[in-house]
Amino acid sequence: MKRFAVGLLACVTFFTGPAFAENYLLNGGQDSAIAYQMVQSITPAPDTRKLFLSYVKPVSFTSPTYNQAVESVNITFSVAPDSQTSKTDENGNTIMEAAWNNPAQPVSATLAFNVKNSVRLDTLKTSAPFPVAGLPDAVKPYLAATDQVPASDPAITQKARELTASAETQFDAVRRVLTWVIDHMRYVQPPESYDAMYAFTSGKGNCQNYSHLSAALMRAAGIPVRIVNGVTLKNPYEIKQGDTVLIMKNAEGRHSWIEVYFPDLKWVPFDPQCTELFVSNRFIRVEVGLDNNDTENDGLIRWTRVKGSTGKPSFREDIRADFLSDNVTLAGTKTDYGPKNKMFGPPVTAAFQKVTKVYKEPEPEPVKPERLKTLVFSEPFVFGNLEFPKHLDFQTARARTEEAPDGSMKMVKTFLVETAEYVTTQGKKYAQSFVLDRPVKLSAIGLALHNFSSDGQLWVELFTDKNGIPDQQMAVSDMVFLADRVYKPGYDWVNFAFAGQEIVLQPGRYWAALGFTGGPIVNWFFSYGKPTGPQDGTRYRTLFDEQWSHSHAFEFNYRVTGLAPKDFKAE
Template sequence: MTINNCEFTISILNFYYPILHYPIILLFHMKKTYDFNNMHRKYLKYLIAIGLIISVLILAPKSWAKTYLIAENMSASLNVNVIYKIRIPPGITKLSIKSVRFPNKSNPASMQKIIDSKFIASVRPTNTQELNDRWGNHIIVQSWSPPPSYLSVIAKYRITLDRYLEKFQGEFPYPIKSLPNKARIYLQPSGLIQSNSDRIRFLAKKLLSRAKNQVQAVRLVLNFVVDHIRYRVDPPKYDALYTLKSSIGNCQNYAHLSAAILRNGGVPARIVTGITAKKGWEAKTRTTSWNVKLGQGRHAWLEVYYPNFGWVGYDPQQTLNFISTRHIAIEVGPDTYSASADGAIVWTSIGNIKPSVEEKINIHFERDKNIFSTIGEQPSPRNNLFSSPFRMAALKPGPLLEKPEKPTMPSYTLEEVKQFSMYSKRTFGNLNFPRLINIFARDYYDEGDAKTLCRSFVSETAEYATSKRKYTQKVKIPYPLKLYDISLALHKFGGRKGFIWLTVMKDEHNKPNKRIAKSNMIHISRIGFFNGYQWIPFSFTDEIILPGSYWISLEYSGDAIFNWFYLLGNPYEGPDDTRSCAREKNTWDTLQNYDFNFRVRGYELRR
């Protein structure tokens, strides 16, 4: 499937019709009223200006586009091992592990097939029970009474995942006229999805009033959500109303707010919880490539019900009309609280005692198609999404999506700034990241005599920054700055010989260009081993930085092994402010769908 130039031009003219309508009428009026051979020069200038405006408006959206269309099929075969290591102190009289059997799932455009599955325990359970919950999840409960002091349990799966992106087609009228009972239950509010609140009702009405079909309705909602939320690894709350008010959250918040708006608008939406692989996939556009990634671990996303088609997956953080072959679905429910049985640890004890639990997820791809070409683009949202090519007119962002224009940065010369005085200490950057990754909920809860510890949706998102690829993060300096240091959120995995340091490069055409500064070098042996991630500061000597955009990159020599933490969804600035390339090159030709964590400290300079 291709989008030809005629289709593109028509869609853009429709998109900008309100802007072009009156100038075009005026143009024809002038043609009737004036003799063009004797027209005054000012009218000729006016007509030329109108022509230029029309040309720019027709051509510009391709460069502004933020939804990339992909038509190629995705396919992968993989092995998944979920490993639990549990240390059980004296006083615990019974311990159980809940596992949800990975389901087979399919619709005409997507399939998840379980080829083989095994459950292996280091100590045979005293009892095993299997049951189906009200949402259709198949739960296996293995119990030990009394439990051993140490227990290892492994769930092994062989899975094939196929996505047929061009097959998501059909007539999907909106509003939806009739629904089966199995879908109607997902129109109701739940504890974390307050779809009946006045704020959600107002927002749904505002967003969905322009929808011509159900696919457009879902797209309008997800365009709003991806632009409204800034990613936070572990926010204090996960419900839809908190997300709408605070504009922060992780995958649960994205899914809950999306589902709340859709349910209020009469579109059935349910939450899917599962596992994602950290291995990225690549989308090649006309001018660059995108490396699309998620963290390896637990994840939540969305399924929307389409009459006569079935449940279609959406990841509000990155994809429309499909989920990638990095998503492995495990269970469904009205919200993540109802779909969190997998991996839950339940125990009874004498006194306030709890087990120590470690979970590890290993994913190995046997077969994987992971490079795709985009076939077109659409001009919203501002943050990037990737979509299957369901044909529809481009949607103009509504007023809810508008942001105030950012003020232009002042212009100074370096000689001027050297005469300025130090005004105030400043600290800024992409500052929020978890020092320690706690994969289980922060606390357990009681269910009668038993206590339950459930998995959270926190996963480690970091790049191996001292590998064969190098990475760079855009940094905006808003005022003249005497630079003191730049810190990166790093974890040291190994290395004793050599150095690490930072380079600062000037931005040119949204890419790193000339190096303007280099930090002092740190010997690797001076950085000790520590749990989690910490700020590692790189100091600078007498560096004055003018206002503008710059890029920072971690460089190394020797045997350094460091990970650099990042946040998904580009929460720092725009969607194109993180890049990578092969270490021996300086092309910086691959964009990343995340922002690295960094901190800039220095003194603002003023006259």
Template sequence: MCNLAYAKTVILEGKLNSRISVNQQIDFSIDKPLSVLTFKFAIPSEFNNKSVSQKTHGLSIKFSQQPVKIEDAADEFGNRFKVVTWNNLQNDVRVNITFETNIKSELSAMESKALFPLNSVPTGELLYLKSTELVQSNHPDIVSLSKKLTSGAATEYEAVTAILNYVIDNVKYTYNPPRYDALYTLKTKSGNCQNFAHLSMALLRAVGIPSRIVGGISLKQSWKIPVGNNNFLVQSMGQGGHAWIEVYFPDLGWLSYDPQQSKQFTSSRHIKQTHGLDSDDINDTWKAAPYLPDYKETVDAKFLDDAISLQLKSSERSPRSYFLSNNLFVKVPLVEKPKLPPVERPKLPPGKVIEFGNMEFPSLVDIYHVVGDKGVKILDKETAEYVTSKYVYAQAFEIDERLKINTISLAMRKFGGDGTIYIDLVSDEGGRPSLKGMRSAILPLESINKRSGYYWIDFSFLDDVILEKGRYWIVLRHSGEAIMNWFYIPGNPYGDSDDTRSTLKGYKWEDIQNYDFVFKIKANRL
């Protein structure tokens, strides 16, 4: 029997076809004179595979200060870069990169005859089996796990699915990790998109499946997928640098995979720029003397066309995050899938007074780090929802004993406006927030300091709140013109994949989000 860990896979048919105007703005802060600054950055690529195609045109690059040298560069993977140099800088430098891209994701059924292990790999793709410092595919721990996950797999599809489902089920998204390599990711079960990609590739390469990392841009514009019972799965991502992977099939070529979201395709919210063996090959870099200036990147995108037509074909249940796929048929019979284990709920900590929840978040997200004498872009970005819009948002939690709730805190940021915010703490009714519960004290926006980054906003209750064992929802509400963001962690790091919902109608809760909000509950055991 194939030893697989199955994600909650949603198999789709249809297409996404988007035309997008993109503006990347890169700023270097010059605090004191620089004798030289050299910046190497990627140019958007054009490509097509069995499920995704991307075309770009109208590329324009403008500089606030004209460089003394502008060079075109290419690497062994076919990536295109610009390398620009300035001398004797006294003031800040800005680079504006604008272009228009058309991305088509076509989710139709595919068929593969590729068996596992692969009989042979073409000479041109052998490079993507290489072990690197970030993708340690020859490390004994990586090799052992990869063989265990794919034991009994008869097809490449099964082997790839086993590995990707393990990664999405076991790695929690975290910000500002100290390392990005596969071995660190395996040991800590945490990291950002680069960690997800590196671990996935290490496990794939360890069993002879070529894979490569993709560097590019993800866009925050959400899109909906019908998943039955009047529910919609809402796909949202942070906007900025992002990494995903491509996997090689002998009879299908390279297919796009995002270990945080989808397999055999990526959405029209993914703009590819580069690919390589690991993130050292894809990230923008810069050097300067006598010091490295601070770097900042902002990405703006306008969807000129956004045609989405998707149908749910089938699904596979599992205890963790939703994973999107088109249908891929294989020529040999699939082995029987193992019975899925129940959802493992977070356990409450010991002690009389306890704090629990999805509590880890950065006040600020790092977007670059220093390696030797070089600045290197990090593919991380802020992930937060504008939660005082026309939609209402809710986060679920579950307790297995009786508690007295003291405060509930949300990781938020005030951007402005006026009015109030407050929460309703309500019971669960059929997997959605009910209308029964308690309302917190109301917080006037003027009582919340406006500052950079994200921070805890505490909500207390005027009366005692005693909760029995069960599932509950934190519903954020507001009045007036409040402008607040609530930080979230991609994937579902806290509980089940249906633990975050939103609604336009106020009570239907029809939309399931693909993330968990950051929250903290302080309570007393009774």
């Protein structure tokens, strides 16, 4: 491979002008017919006396934007259960439970159904006033405070009052809360805790934290909210924005979101990570409740065991969704109001605050050549989107195991999901942007990857930036031969060294693009949102797309390492 010897690099385009809010109004729709199947495989421990598996029957749901029509729900077991029950809980969920006495062999449960999911996004009208009044008795339980949704906590009630103080419509109040949550939070997995207070104080969490914090603030303001548990599907979809295309993608796995009650709209879905008044039709709605402790029944594993024993079952969950048809026609228009991080929703006819917001990022200034020559690069430097679950098998990952007062055990489902993109498709090149606030003598760029075979070679190409897209290639890393790497489960850093190239990067914006040859099969892990970089900082191009016109709403996990001047301060 051609190598580039590069000295002091100053060919960088810096941010120019202000960055406005990242609020997008969507028009159009989605229509899909999906054949869904989830298989859970459980191997009981030898000392298991009784094994219980429970599932929630998915049902049809209608709202002004998102609609789900479920057909032909069927659950089968590889080993016939000794008993089966079905009941409806106070939230309207139909819970099916199967039990086995002294199970001596693995059990597989297969839940299958067909579903037609559709989304319609055009101008939505709501005139519901704030404060909310005249609520039906059936929705009042969803104002309650719980351990995970502490709507009566003084810090939560104070923040809710602060956010909604001058709101006159319910939509305005809800929108203010959601805008704050989207900008306050950063997605991580797994979080240390799943409740709203952890999210409120730390500013980070997973989908459960986003849902619990949004619900706590809205309930504190007198707005009914219920937690939804379900599944997101990994099939991406496009939102057209003029000459560019924004790619939206979820991980395939368990997900938590919310539904908000409006007197004139009834229950309407929101994903507090990025959408208002709708969720995409890649969401399959399963169970609702007050919080995620209340919605634990779908996929719950319980067992009793011999006294004094410590064994627990092993577990695997596989989801498959075949799109029998899929039609997406969505177009987005960016506004100058809203959160700093991306939020999507339909146009709304309602009185609400439209304050133009400008989020001006500090513009890195290049170091003058005469000063650059005097700098001593001695301080270890590490920068990037660094947090991801390493070496984790997502199909077998499970949350905590708990013991009930009667001695029975339960294994609570996890919301760990494999947020990753297959990045070695022929004819595509993926790139991640990063911004340096100081000069750096580059050693390596690491990418969070998982390779599924030992075929092929990988490398990283370093580009300058021009108007938010990769421009001139500056350097190419050493090759990584996948045959030389020791296999490990899950994702880990793959370091691409720039040995012997003496690359010094000026402060500014750059792009790291993955190159490959020889047929590798590689996934690159990503984080929802943009934890470290610009909103347009994750892109891919096809063979004839010189403008890198496809932008992703997520950010790849990457790591820039090298040496920086000690105690560097910009002039």
